Amino acid sequence: MTANRRAIGIVGGGVVGLCCAVALLDRGHDVSVFEPDGDYNAASWGNAGHIAVEQVEPLASPAALRSVPARLFSAGGALALPPSMAARWLPFAARLIAASTPARFAAGTAALTPLLAGAMPAWRDLVETIGAPDLVRADGHVVIWDTAAQAQAGRRRWSRSAIGTARIVDAEPALLRRLGFLADPVGGAIRFTGSGQIVDLRRLATTLEAAVSARGGRIVREAARLTDDAGRTEIAGHDVDLVLVTAGVRSRALLEPLGYRVPMIAERGYHIRARADGWPADLPPLVFEDHAMIVTRYADCVQAASFVELGDPDAPPDPRKWARLEHHVRTLGLPIEGPFERWMGARPTLPDYLPAIGRSTRRANLAYAFGHQHLGLTLAPVTATLVAAMLAGNTPAVSLAPFDLDRFAKKGPRA
Structure with missing residues (x-):
């Protein structure tokens, strides 16, 4: 291992970058992680x-396109296409439509399936390696509907979906009784088994950074500037x-000056947080x-999160999104009381809803791992592996061919 020791600069210290740092340090490399944000405000x-x-089906799909009108923010849904950011999302939408054919959807599902199959094992291995096994819970999650008709339609939809290694069971009566705090009776609920939860994202961030430092790596609090020599x-x-780009939504600005086409958009999500005084500590995530x-x-704390707002990562947040989350909390009768902490962050999303993981075909010392859309947290440890x-020259356990950035080199309009 020592003979192949290299100095690796990881650009981006979110969850993917830090997991990669731990994996590369454990292989004997010198690693520096360049991350200017020490306040942990990123989507990670x-x-x-x-x-x-369970999310093995990419959101670039015929079904997702058909559902757009009902999902728009103006119709009460979670999808926002701000007119002020149309110059950003219109080209992306054109690529998304092109990536949503039945054939490409099937290929995307086939590509994501083995990645997600390795997600929970990789998380268990990682938290054991960094000495924090309690950071991960494997209690699954619960999906709830307001009415019996909506529950029947939702169950039918999930029964037709590929869900990888997850399984669906009826929500047990004891769990439903514990949801008695809701303003209205539950119309129906199912429980997913096989999925998991990080118990504290801030502690995950600091524990991963501490693991990097304990292995001799460096966290460099500055923005890296890439140059071509x-x-x-x-x-x-x-x-x-060697340079590894794991900068999430910022990866586009880093790589496009080097000649790469990166048709990525910021998928902005919103959350509100409040003290957890009235929320049972052992309830799994509720959808x-x-x-x-x-x-x-x-x-x-307890956090309520939602929204897919396509646009500019640096545009001001839309307070209406937070107001709607607070409205949902009140009308559902959730035992969450303000004052609320408000947050907005940008998921890095490519139009086929597959990540970019691979080595540059133009520069032998450049590699990348970004664009994980809604699955950055889920796939961080398996991506690192x-x-x-x-980078060791070995054959990865999962083929990286579907995730090669060159798939966007000469296809479609520039996003």
């Missing part, structure tokens, strides 16, 4: 905490042998499917 640390092994990618001001909202209990194998 503001998501629903859900290890979503005779066909090699360099990080300005730093001496590295209120009729409201497109997931509620998660963390160590000392695959990246470590790839």
Whole structure:
């Protein structure tokens, strides 16, 4: 291992970047993680905490396209297409439509299935490796509908969906009784088994950073600037042998000046948080499917999250999204009381809803792992394992061919 020791600069210290850092340090490399944000405001640390092994079907699908009118924010749904950001989402939408044919949807499902099959085992291995096994719970999650008719339709929809290693069972009566705090009786509910939850995202962030430091790695609190030097990618001001880009939605701005086409958009999500005083500590994540909202209990707070807002990651947030979340909390009768902490973050989404994981075909010392859309938290440890194998010159356990960034090189309108 020592003979192949390399200095690796990881650009982006979200959950994917930090998991990759741990995996590469454990293989004997020198690793520096470049992450300017020390306040943990990125999507990695503001998501629903859900290890979503059931989401093997990419959202680039015929069914998703058909559902767009009903899912629009203006119709009470979670999908927002702000007119002020149309220049961003219109080209992306064209690519999304092209990626949503039945054939490409089937290929995307086949590509995601083995990644998600490895997600929970990879998480269990990682938290054991970093000495924090209690960071992951494997209690599944619950999907709830308001009425019996909506529950029947939802059950039918899930029964026709590929859900990978997850399984669906009826929500047990004892669990339903514990939901007695809801303002109206539950119309129906199912429980997924096989999925999991991170119990505290902030502690996950600090524990991963501590694991990097304990292994001799460095967390560099600065924004990396990539340059091209005779066909090699360099990080300005730093001496590295290899560059790994894991910067989420910021990866596009890093790679496009080097000649790559990265048709990625910011899928902005919103959450509200409050103290967890009235929420049972052992309830698994609750998905209120009729409201497109997931509620998660963390160590000392409860979080309600929703929305897919396509646009500019740096545009001001839309307060109406937070107001709607607070409205859902009130009308459902959830035992969550303000004052609420409000957050907005940007998921990095490519139009086929597959991540970009691979090595550059133009620069031998450049690799990448980003664009995990809603699955960044879920797939971070398994991605790290695959990246470590790839950079060692070994054959990864899952083929990375479907995730090669060159799939966008000459296809369709520029997004």
